[in-house]
Amino acid sequence: MMRLYREGKIEEAAKMLFDNNPLSGITCQVCDWNRMCFGHCVLNVKKAPVHWYQIEQEISMEYLRHVEIEVGPSNGKSVGIIGAGPAGIAAAIFLRRRGFEVTVYDKHRQIGGVLRYGIPEFRLDDDFITCYERIFSKAGIHFRPKVKIGKVMTVNQIRNAHDAVLLAAGADKPRRLRIPGEDNPHVIPALSYLDEPGYYELGKKVVVVGGGNVAMDACRTAVRAGHDTYLMYRKDFENMPANTGEVNEAKKDGVKFMTLQTPIEIKVVDGKNIAVIRDCQTVFNPDGTIATKILEGTEHDFEFDDMVLAVSETVDFSIFGENPPELDSKGWPVVNGVQQTSFPDLFLAGDFLLGPKTVVQAVQSAKVACQGILEYLK
Numbered sequence: 418m419m420r421l422y423r424e425g426k427i428e429e430a431a432k433m434l435f436d437n438n439p440l441s442g443i444t445c446q447v448c449d450w451n452r453m454c455f456g457h458c459v460l461n462v463k464k465a466p467v468h469w470y471q472i473e474q475e476i477s478m479e480y481l482r483h484v485e486i487e488v489g490p491s492n493g494k495s496v497g498i499i500g501a502g503p504a505g506i507a508a509a510i511f512l513r514r515r516g517f518e519v520t521v522y523d524k525h526r527q528i529g530g531v532l533r534y535g536i537p538e539f540r541l542d543d544d545f546i547t548c549y550e551r552i553f554s555k556a557g558i559h560f561r562p563k564v565k566i567g568k569v570m571t572v573n574q575i576r577n578a579h580d581a582v583l584l585a586a587g588a589d590k591p592r593r594l595r596i597p598g599e600d601n602p603h604v605i606p607a608l609s610y611l612d613e614p615g616y617y618e619l620g621k622k623v624v625v626v627g628g629g630n631v632a633m634d635a636c637r638t639a640v641r642a643g644h645d646t647y648l649m650y651r652k653d654f655e656n657m658p659a660n661t662g663e664v665n666e667a668k669k670d671g672v673k674f675m676t677l678q679t680p681i682e683i684k685v686v687d688g689k690n691i692a693v694i695r696d697c698q699t700v701f702n703p704d705g706t707i708a709t710k711i712l713e714g715t716e717h718d719f720e721f722d723d724m725v726l727a728v729s730e731t732v733d734f735s736i737f738g739e740n741p742p743e744l745d746s747k748g749w750p751v752v753n754g755v756q757q758t759s760f761p762d763l764f765l766a767g768d769f770l771l772g773p774k775t776v777v778q779a780v781q782s783a784k785v786a787c788q789g790i791l792e793y794l795k
Contacts, residue, residue: 422472431480434473439510440503442481442548443532444777445473447541449660453777481548486556489516494794497522497579499566500586502530503776504767506549507783508583509558515791520559522575528553528560530587532776534612535631537638540663567736572763581762581790585783588730588768594626598683603690607635607727614638620722621645624692626680627727628652633663635725636672646672647721651679651697651709675719679711683724692719732769755789756782764789 421430434441450470458466496512498505501523509519527533529546553560564570566586576582591606593599603620607627610617611634621644625636628650640646648667650657653676657664668674675694682693696715700708734741734748743751743759750758756765766786767779 418476419472422476427476428480431476432484434477435480435484438777438780439486439507440776440780441473442477442545443503443541444780445470445477446545447532447536448775448777449662451661453775478545481545484548484552486510486514486552488556489514491518492516492794494518494581495520495579496790497575497582499523499572499575499582499584500530500767501525501528501560502585502587502767502779503532504585504779504783504786505530505583507780508585508766508787509553510556511784511787512790513556513558518559520561520579521553522561522564522566522570524563524565526562535587535608535634537611537614537634539637539641540634567733567738571738572736573738573740576760576762579762580794581764583764583766583783583786583790584769585766585779585786586732586736586769588732588773590731590733591726592729592731594680594726594728596680596682598685601683601685601690601724603722604683604724604726607631607725608730610635610725611638614642617723619644622720622722623647623725624649624675624719624721624723625725625727626650627729628657628659629727629729630659630663631730632727633659633667635727637663637667637670639725640667640670640672647675648672649675649678649680649694649719651677651711652707653677653699656699656707679709680719680724681711681716690721690724692721692724693717694719730773732772753789755792756786757789757793761793764793 418430418433454469455461455466460466495518498508498521501521505521509521513519528549533546589608623639623644624647625632626649636646636648677697678694679697680692681695684691694717696712698710698712700710702708745751752758752765756770764786766782770782
């Protein structure tokens with residue numbers, strides 16, 4: 418690809434990128450290039466890494482606006498994909514190229530998943546996500562919107578309708594802090610807020626709890642809406658999982674950071690919402706891992722109007738109903754090397770396999786699952 422780029426063959430370079438990663442025009446915008454691209458570049462040893470993400474933006478973002486995929490000859494097989502997020506989009510394109518009839522089911526009315534309903538438009542323009550609606554339409558990939566699995570349709574119903582099924586739904590079940598007072602109506606999940614920020618009439622002082630990318634998106638959205646916004650996280654900046662660039666942008670936006678602090682209780686005093694906070698300390702374990710110690714006796718109050726929880730999400734295993742595939746001791750489906758479950762026709766990709774990870778990891782998992790589907794259906 419780099420050789421084609423240097424030779425000025427931009428269209429060929431872009432096709433190579435898209436064929437390998439159909440979301441290259443997205444990942445180059447939202448993924449952590451500092452950690453992934455610079456971090457894996459051999460020239461980083463000399464502190465002079467290739468600015469790969471900028472090259473990819475130059476090549477891929479414009480290409481996405483007009484690309485059409487080449488549909489392979491029909492092989493007579495049908496695949497259903499549950500979830501129209503990154504993994505589902507990538508899998509639909511990979512499989513349609515190989516001649517499968519593909520139907521994508523999603524609970525939302527538009528394609529995109531977390532790209533459209535979780536990442537704010539100031540970080541990822543919706544126009545780029547809409548490109549995949551055109552790609553789906555031109556390629557004959559069927560999209561079934563507003564299908565909530567477990568309510569409108571079951572996993573087994575979709576399995577009965579197709580030769581194979583890929584479960585690529587996202588992690589949209591918010592985790593809780595599990596502290597007293599968390600059921601306060603002024604405590605809301607971050608993904609719900611990011612999905613419809615205009616729906617929530619937040620007060621002047623907003624605190625976002627968490628340190629990942631969702632937390633950064635939530636606090637940057639709140640500060641843009643005119644709220645006095647704080648971000649509270651139990652670790653320090655060095656151990657914050659969010660993209661370094663997003664953390665820096667949040668600082669520029671005016672978000673106030675409260676690191677090494679965590680809420681232990683939420684209460685209402687004289688009609689005011691109060692979070693009882695304790696200080697934290699980073700602890701380095703003998704095995705090299707890092708832990709957080711909550712310090713007793715450091716309690717102090719923090720008054721707020723609304724709190725947005727961004728302390729990670731998990732997947733909703735209840736969609737399997739009373740007939741799940743084989744599960745491990747932690748309740749996750751057991752899969753083989755190509756992400757095939759104990760139901761031979763059911764494969765996993767994205768969050769149901771990895772938990773909430775990055776867009777590029779979701780795409781990679783889709784590639785592995787599609788290879789498994791190809792082998793299964795011969």
